[in-house]
Amino acid sequence: MLSSVGIGLVILVLILSFLIIYIACLDLKISRQTVEKKIYNLSLFQITFTVLSFFTLIIAFISSDFSLINVYENSHTNKPFFYKIAGTWGSHEGSLLLWVNILVIFSYLFLVFNHTHNKNFRLYTLIFQNILILGFLFFLLLNSNPFSSIYPVPIEGLGLNPILQDPALAIHPPLLYVGFVGCSIYFSAAMASLVSGYSGKLFAISIKTWVKISWCFQTLGIIVGSIWAYYELGWGGFWFWDPVENASLLPWFAITALMHSLIVLEKRNALYSWVIILCLLTFILSVTGTFLVRSGILNSVHTFASDPSRGIYILLFLSFMIFSSLIIFFSKYKKETYNFNLKSREIFILANNWFMAFFLVTVLIGMLYPIFLDVLTSVKISVGPPFFNIVIIPLVVPFMFLMAVGPKFGWIKSKNKIFHKFLILILGAGTINLFIFYFSGKYSLLSNLIFISAIFLILHSLLDLKNFINNRNKLELPRIISHLGFGLLVFFIGINHQFSIEEDFNLKVGEIKKTNTYKISFEEIKIKESKNYKAVIGNFKLTNLKNNLVQNLGPEIRIYSNPETLTYEAAIRTKIHSDLYLTMSNVSRSDYYNIKFQKKPFMIWIWISALMISLGGFVQLTLKKNEN
C-alpha cells in the first residue's frame, strides 16, 4: 500500500515540475512585475507532495513494512526506533529521495523569499531548478526507486549495516545533503542570471544567504563525518584523505572561494563572471562527488551501496549539466575589466580564491589520477595521504598569513600604517612557537612554520575580537569566529600530530603491557546482551607511570545479529588536554586480543575549533535576519 502511495506522490511531483516549467515559460512573456499567483500555488503543492512522499518512506521504515525492497534491505524489526528513522536515508534510494526533497524545498524557499528581485530572473531560476528536479526524479523512478515493492512480502528485513547505526552518522547525511544539494539553487540562479541578464550586485544579494546556508551545513556535515570516523573506525585518526572524504572536500573548496568572492561582487560590483563560474562549479562538483562515490568508481573504504548502473545515469545527467551550463556561459559571457589595487581587500580575496583553486586542483588530481591510469594502462595505484600532506600543508603557511592580514585592508586602496603591528604579532607568534619547541621536543622546519603562522592568525583574530568588544561592529564577528576557528584548528592538529603516542600490541586476558608512559593491564572480559547485538567488553586498567593515576577503559567487540557483523567500539576517555583511545579486536577467536592504544593531545579542541569555523557562518545567518 505504502509503495503505491509513495510512487503516486513522486509522480505527482513530476507532473507538477512539468507544469511549473510550462507556466513559468508562459509567464516570462507577460510584461508584469510580479510572478503569477498560479506558480506560487503549484510550487506549494510540489513541496507538500515531496515532503509527504518522504514521510511515507519514514512511516514505511517505522512500521517495518517489508513489502518495500528498500525497507527490507535496510531495516529490521529489532532495530532501535531512532535508527529505523535514520535508515530512511541510510540507503542509496532513500538518500536520493532526500536529495529531491532538498532540491524542491530550496526551490520553493528561493521563490518565496526573493520577492524583491527581478521577475524574469526568479522565473528562470525556477525553470532551471525544476529541470534539475526532473532529472533526479527520473533517476529516482527509473533506477533507484525507494518505493519498489517486493512480492511475496518477506517476514523479516536484512537490517542496517551496524557501522551506520550511530548518532553521528544518522545526522551526517542530512547535514551534508543540505550543504551539497543546497548548492543547486545558486547553480540555477547563476544560469538564470546569465539568461535574464540580472547580474552584478543585485545578483550577489539574491544568492548570498543561500551560499551561506549551504556553506554552514557542508562544513558541519564534513566535521560530523570526521568525528564519526574518529570514534567508529578505530584507527584513531579523523582524516585519511580517502577518496570519499576528498569528494566531499572538492565542493567545499569551491563554495568557500565563492563565499569570499561574492563579497567582492556585492561591495564592488566586480568579478561577476568568476562568481558565476564558482556557482556552477560548486554544484557540478557536488554531483561529480556523488557520481564517483555511488558508481563505485572510486575505491574507498567508506563506500556504501555502490552500483555501476547508477553511475551511467548520473554521468549522463552530469555531462548534460556541464555542457548546457558551458554553452549558456560562453554565449552570454561579457568581458569585464578589473582594476584592482595591490593593497586592497579585493586582492586578498583573490588570493584566497587562488589558494582554494590550488587545493581543489590538488585534491582533484590526487583523486582522479588513479582512475585515469587504470583506464589508460590498467596499472592499479592509489594515492596515499603523503601526497596530499606534502602538497597542501606547506601552502597552508602563506594562506594563514594572508588570512590574518587580508581583512585588515580596506576596499579599493589602503595605506601602510598597519605594517608595524604585523611585525609585532609575528614576533609574538615566533616566541610562543619557541616555547613549545623548547619545552615539548623537536619538530621539523615545516612544523615550525605551521605553528608560527597558525599562532599569528590566532593572535590576529584575538586582537580583532578585542576590537569587536570595544566597537561592536557586528558585521566583523562571523569572520573573526571562522578565521580564529581555522587558526586554532591548524594549531591543534599540528600539536596533535606532533605529540600523539601510539602503541600496537596483542594481549591475552590477565596480561600486562608496559609502555614508556603507561602500564596497561587487561583485567577481564565481560559479555553483555543488548537489543540487537551482543557485546564483549574488555576491562583495561591504565596506570599513568608519571603520576600513578589509574583509569579504566572498556573497549567493546559488538556482534550484531542482523546483518551478522562484528564491529569494534573504541573506548575513548576525553579530557580537556588529551584523549585516551583504546580499541580491541579479535581474529578467529584467538586467545590474543589485538590492542591499539593511543594518547592524543587536544582532540576535543580540534572538534571545538572546527565547529567554530561553521559557527561563524551560522552567526552571520542570524545577523542577516536581525538586519532585515
Place this chain on the structure above:
Amino acid sequence: MLTKKVKKRILFLFSIFLLSAIAIFFIIKSLNRNILYFSSPTEIKQREDIPFGKAMRVGGMVQKGSIIINKKDIQFKVTDFENEILISYSGAVPNLFAEEKGVVAEGRLRDKNFFIADRILAKHDENYMPPEIKEIIKKNVK
C-alpha cells in the same frame, strides 16, 4: 611603446601563469613520489623490478587457517589462488577482516615472500569487494 596599463596586465597574466605552472609542477612531482602501486601475490613473484622498501599495496584473499597471532603481531597469508605471500601486521585489525575474505594491506616488501603492513584496509560493507580483488578472483577462480 606599451602603456602602463598594458604592462601591468601583462605582468599580472604572466605572474598568474607562472604561479600555476609552478603549482602544477610541484603537484605532479610529489604525486609521482607518493603513488602506491597495487600488486597481487603473483605479480610480486613474477615481476623483476618490484621495489623493496617502497610503500605499496598488496591484496587478495586471506588464506584459510593461515592466521597466527602472537604477542607482537598478526601474521597471515594472502593468496590470489595461484601464489601467496606472508603478511605481518601489528595493531587492531578492521572489523571485516577474516579468513577467506578479501583484504588490502598497505606497507613494504621485505622480500618476495614477506610483506610488512602498516595498515590493513577495512571495508564498511560486508558485501563490498575491492575492485582489484574482484578481478583477481575473476581471473583465477573458475
